[in-house]
Amino acid sequence: MALNKARLDKFLAQHCQISRKNVRLMLAQNRVLINGAVAHDIDEIIDNFSHISLDGKVLQDNSAYYIMLHKPTGVVSATKDLQHKTVIDLLEFPYKNELHIVGRLDLNTSGLVLMTNDSRWSERLTLPEKKVTKRYIVTLANKLSEEYVTAFANGMYFAFEDITTKPAKLTILSDYQAQVELVEGRYHQIKRMFGRFRNPVVALHRCAIGNLVLDNQLTVGESRELSEIEVNNIDINNLPLDA
Numbered sequence: 001m002a003l004n005k006a007r008l009d010k011f012l013a014q015h016c017q018i019s020r021k022n023v024r025l026m027l028a029q030n031r032v033l034i035n036g037a038v039a040h041d042i043d044e045i046i047d048n049f050s051h052i053s054l055d056g057k058v059l060q061d062n063s064a065y066y067i068m069l070h071k072p073t074g075v076v077s078a079t080k081d082l083q084h085k086t087v088i089d090l091l092e093f094p095y096k097n098e099l100h101i102v103g104r105l106d107l108n109t110s111g112l113v114l115m116t117n118d119s120r121w122s123e124r125l126t127l128p129e130k131k132v133t134k135r136y137i138v139t140l141a142n143k144l145s146e147e148y149v150t151a152f153a154n155g156m157y158f159a160f161e162d163i164t165t166k167p168a169k170l171t172i173l174s175d176y177q178a179q180v181e182l183v184e185g186r187y188h189q190i191k192r193m194f195g196r197f198r199n200p201v202v203a204l205h206r207c208a209i210g211n212l213v214l215d216n217q218l219t220v221g222e223s224r225e226l227s228e229i230e231v232n233n234i235d236i237n238n239l240p241l242d243a
């Protein structure tokens with residue numbers, strides 16, 4: 001759901017078909033509650049997830065949903081697809097068709113995928129300037145070397161988009177395996193970065209987004225709702241690139 005913001009007086013005037021003067025009166029009489037608290041301010045900004053009631057009658061009640069999925073390979077990060085099963089097809093929540101995907105994974109990439117109907121939250125997680133880290137485990141066809149660490153940290157120029165990738169942290173785990181942390185999500189970014197070394201990616205798995213770690217908590221194909229704490233803390237003090 002795209003986030004629509006509005007002033008409280010505009011919302012009430014439209015919803016109740018009354019003048020703004022009468023809205024003032026309503027507020028002065030403590031008849032309006034926003035998220036359970038008495039509203040006093042006509043300028044208050046509300047959005048589509050604000051719970052609004054008048055004289056105990058609910059005027060707006062939209063729930064925000066936040067889901068994590070352990071995506072298998074072979075499933076497409078899309079809401080509809082004619083050829084492949086989609087990440088939405090794997091969910092069993094009754095509201096699943098209201099959700100959008102927060103940062104797609106390629107068909108043959110596995111791991112953590114987030115879905116929500118709250119576009120404010122998805123923007124918070126996907127804008128490069130917010131620097132929310134996405135952590136991947138990458139298995140490669142050829143041996144790694146220290147050169148990769150420097151190249152990832154320096155960023156790589158992608159002529160097609162005319163951008164240089166933001167500093168990425170590559171940690172060598174073994175001859176053929178690395179952990180990579182990115183703060184952005186360019187098209188096929190990891191495969192293209194290893195492509196510079198002519199080193200094909202054999203397997204790619206996203207194990208964390210910000211503070212939310214997949215670990216062993218979900219088996220492949222499983223999903224669950226996030227807790228309020230997970231939703232709020234996913235990008236708090238998330239600075240692993242400097243760690």
Ligand code: URA
Nearest residue numbers: 106109188189190191
């Ligand atoms: N980089 C890729 O190349 N593919 C993904 O699915 C995610 C990051």
